[in-house]
Amino acid sequence: MIDLPTDSAPAHSAATTSPQVRTLLLTDLCDSTLLVERLGDAPAAELFRAHDRLVLELQQRWRGRLIDRSDGLLLLFERPIDGLGFALDYTRGLRELSDRPEVRARKLVLQARAGLHVGEVLTWRNSEAAVQAGAKPLEVEGLAKPLAGRLMTLARPGQVLLSATAEPLARRAARELGERSEHLIWKSHGRWRLKGVPDGQEIFEVGEPGYAPLRAPKQNGGKAWRDIPVWRRPTALAAELMLVIGIGTGAWFLTRPTPAIAFNERDWVVVGDLRNLTGQPVLDESLEQAFRISLEQSRYVNVLSDLKVRDTLQLMKRGPATPLDRGVASEIALRDGARAVILPTVAEVGGRVRVSAEVIDPHTQTTVYAESADGTGASSALGSIDKVTGELREKLGEAIASIERDSAPLPKVSTNNLDALKAYALGLKAHFDFKPKDALAYFARATEIDPNFALAYIAAGRTYGRIGDVPGIRREFDKANKHRDHLAPRELLTLDAQLARFGPVEPMLQRWQQLIAMYPDNQDAHFVLAVELMLRANQFEAGLQHAKAASTSQNPYRDNAVTLQGMLLTGMDRIDDGLKMFQAAYKFGFKGGADDYARAYAAKRDFASAQRVLGRKAASGTTVGDLRHPMQEMLFALDQGDFDTARAQAQRGTHNAQSAEPLFALAQWRLQALTLQTIERAMPKADLERALLAEIDHVRARSAETDVVASNYSEILLLALGDLGGSIDSLPTVRAALAAIENSKDWQGFPLMAQMHEVLLAEQDRLSGKANAASARLAPIASRDEALVAVHVALARAAGEAKQDALALRQLDWLVAHRGRAYMEWAAEGALTPSNVAQTTLAHLEAAELLARSGQQVAAKARLARFLSSWPANTLPEFLRQRVARLQDQSSA
Structure with a gap:
């Protein structure tokens, strides 16, 4: 070895007169003899010279005095933090020496044990004659020296152990180590007995993930052993075991690990930023995403999403790029109700990649558990992640059988290509940053690198969903389905549920219910099921339960789930409760359109408030989204009897839709224009009938284009057109609509379309002189909570013509009382909404006509007054004005 300066202080020939408190660091280079033997004398000598240069540089950096050296080092420091800084940098430096070609070629690893203690020592300098004879320049003695030596002997290779005296002093000054102090792990290994030390000592470890073992030291027979209480010694344990066996309890607890943190099934964790200490950028995003994918396979542990973490950072007044270190991640966990934080690290240790x-x-921000796994090469990190997450899940209390059942190797259920995984991770980031074009480009790159990467196809499908591209959604999900054997159980269930949305309703609902049964805290699944129950099954109350389950504080889309609650409550005619939910959604950060919020006010006939909230603009930017504003304006104008404004808004919407994609927007606006014409009767019945029949032919001819939104969209439009025909008593129109869908199976399996089909069959009966048959067909359907508004409207007509006045009035009263349902029901993809809303007001007029017919003129007059309070006489079209005039003449006669 080269000569190192041992002390720059003036020489003293006498012993120090009194003990001084100093920090002692003792290290031992592990297997140094083996190094010489494997390398050979000359390469070993060169390696040790590099080692000594490292020691010299660190000694100067950390202000240490080298007292002794051989296979190890004895150094003195004024402060514990200097000794710790030396030990940590020494550990890193040895790893760099292990990367030398001659060392790596022989698969050798340079590691040292280290013990750090603070105590009183006596120091003196030997005389020059003694030094020339081989003595050390500076001597150090005192009980602190053997105690530091015992710590060093007890340490594992690469481990830095501290005494209970040194640990608090070093920890208090840890900030002086710079940024890495935030990532240090401070771990207690309990009390130990050390040979020659009278009392038991608590021993601590400090280290960096990827460098330090972070494991309990190995007992060293005669020099160090655990300080075990009497009740835990072998003889006492044997007696206790016999007692336990005798009692016969606690067997269940032996089948699962007992966590040292109060973690329960379905609790939440926050995953901090992955620390990449390898210098390989490809591992940054890729391994962090892989860690999440592996952990999210668990049904026991819930992982807080990246998007929710970003939302919480915003509430903390921190930017989205804030590093999720120990402190920040812990604060997020406390805010969002997460029980634990997981901090992953990847490092290169001795030529191997350690996760x-x-x-x-x-x-407390203390480390409860630490797990690691090593592999060769960057690609080994995926397997190591699986091993580490499996161990963590077990220690958090998950049963081993559950881990084995719900886990598949990362390379199988994601990709074994780190570049593809990184592109996928960057795509997710762009998706959450509302950059769909960038996201789709990254996902395409990921699948170009690895065509089997099913998760990337699913992510692309979701991005297409965000911009309303239904064919794009289906295309990407179909690609994922072709590679379904590369999905984990959870993602496979999700894919099947998503694909089921393109088919019959009942199997689709069952798929989502199965997913929720397996993963009860899957907020996305609860949200989708709530939406589907409302839109495609008219089951508002059942949907509300799932919307509530999706509204937890851990959901990054909590505002959307709360908005959905507002829609469902409004549809249940609990309008005031619904308005509270809409208001809460904006407090939670909702940035969508205010259409449904405004509709809730309109359902109460508070149109001023409806217009006020309608001014909130959606952060959409899509063409279809821009068409919604005239729809609301038309709807609210119609609901107030302002037919001129309603007609103008319908013309505006139709004009805008002519350049819109997809084509279904134009088809729907053409239907709305016809709806207004049937209510107004602005033209003779024969002309209206011809217009409806022409539109039926038009929809049939363009079905391939309109069906881009759904395979049965043309059938939806045809059923709606048939319903309009029924409203003007046009039997040819009803028959034409029924004939158009007669040979189609696309509407079968869709309960709301099945209801509309029954409505048209009933209208066909009524218009064929079979009003009683029509009433009998619809009455059982109307008794169900999920009955469409159109069912009650058609039943009121049929019962009225069958002279079943009581039944007819019950239906009309139902319409008046269910304005919230009329606004929120989504039958025929919302195409029937204007008609439904108008019927809640027309019901008063029709009830007045029924009452007048039966001689109840006072009641009829009251109902007519209610009608005119909503639709003033001076705004009514001629057809409705004539009906009002007839009633007024009857009441005055």
């Missing part, structure tokens, strides 16, 4: 992770208690 490690700590479980942190967010209340």
Whole structure:
């Protein structure tokens, strides 16, 4: 070895007169003899010269005095933090020496044990004659020296152990180590007995993930052993075991690990940023995403999403790029109700890639568990992640059988290509940043690198969903389905549920219910099921339960789930409760359109408030989204009897839709224009009939284009057109609509379309002189909560013509009382909404006509007054004005 300066202080020939408190660091280079033997004398000598240069540089950096050296080092420091800084940098430096070609070629690893203690020592300098004879320049003695030596002997290779005296002093000054101090792990290994030391000592470890073992030291027979209480010694344990066996309890607890953190099934964790200490950028986003994918396979552990973490950072007044270190991640966990923080690290140690992770208690920010796994090469990291997450899940309390059942190797259920995984991770980031074009480009790159990467196809499908491209959604999900054997059980269930949305309703609902049964905290699944129950099954109350389940604080889309609650409550005619939910959604950060919020006010006939909230603009930017504003304006104008404004808005919407994609927007606006014409009767019945029949022919001819939104969209339009024909008593129109869908199976399996089909059959009966048959067909359907508004409207007509006045009035009263349902029901993809809303007001007029017919003129007059309070006489079209005039003449006669 080269000569190192041992002390720059003036020489003293006498012993120090009194003990001085100093920090002692003792290290031992592991297997140094083996190094010489494997390398050979000359290469070993060169390696040790590099080692000594490292020691010299660190000694000067950390202000240490080298007292002794051989296979190890004895150094003195004024402060514990200097000794710790030396030890940590020494550990890193040895790893760099292990990367030398001659060392790596022989698969050798340079590691050292280290013990750090603070205590009183006596120091003196030997005389020059003694030094020339081989003595050390500076001597150090005192009980602190053997105690540091015992710590060093007890340490594992690469481990830095501290005494209970040194640990608090070093920890208090840890910030002086710079940025890495935030990532240090401080771990207690309990009390130990050390030979020659009278009392038991608590021993601590400090280290960096990827460098330090972070494991309990190995007992060293005669020199160090655990300080075990009497009740835990072998003889006492044997007696206790016999007692336990005798009692016969606690067997269940032996089948699962007992976590040292109060973690329960379905609790939440926050995953901090992955620390990449390898210098390989490809591992940054890719391994962090892989860690999440692996952990999210668990049905026991819930992982807080990246998007929710970003939302919470915003509430904390921090930017989205804020590093999720121990402190920040712990604060997020406390805010969002997460029970633990997991901090992953990847490092290169001795030529091998080490993946490690700590479980942190967010209340104390202390490390509860730490697991690691090593592999060769960057690609080995995926397998190591699986091993580490499996160990963590077990220690958090998940049963081993559950881990084995619900886990598949990362390379199988994601990709074994790190570049593809990184592109996927960057795509997700762009997706959450509302950059769909960038996201789709990244996902395409990921699948170009690895065509089997099913998760990337699913992510692309979701991005297409965000911009309303239905064919794009189906295309990407179909690609994922072709590679379904590369999906984990959870993602496979999700894909099947998503694909089921393109088919019959009942099997689709069952798929989502199965997913929720397996993963009860899957907020996306609860949200989708709530939407589907409302839109495609008219089951508002059942949908509300799932919307509530999706509204937890851990959901990054909580505002959307709360908005959905507002829609469902309004549809249940609990309008005031619905308005509270809409208001809460904006407090939670909702940035969508205010259409449904405005509709809730309109359902109460508070049109001033409806117009006020309608001014909130959606952050959409899509063409279809821009068409919604005239729809609301038309709807609200119609609901107030302002037919001129309603007609103008319908013309505006039709004009805008002519350049819109997809084509269904134009088809729907053409239907709305016809709806207004049937209500107004602005032209003779024969002309209206011809217009409806022409539109039926038009829809049939363009079905391939309109069906881009759904395979049965043309059938939806045909059923709606048939319903309009029924409203003007046009039997040819009803028959034409029924004939158009007669040979189609696309509407079968869709309960709302089945209801509309029954409505048209009933209208066909009524218009054929079979009003009683029509009433009998619809009455059982109308008794169900999920009955469409159109069912009640058609039943009121049939019962009225069959002279079943009581039944007819009940239906009309139902319409008046269910304005919230009329506004929120989504039959025929919303195409029937204007007609439904108008019927809630027309019901008063029709009830007045029924009452007048039966001689109840006072009641009829009251109902007519209610009608005119909503639709003033001076705004009515001629057809309705004539009906009002007839009633007024009857009441005055």
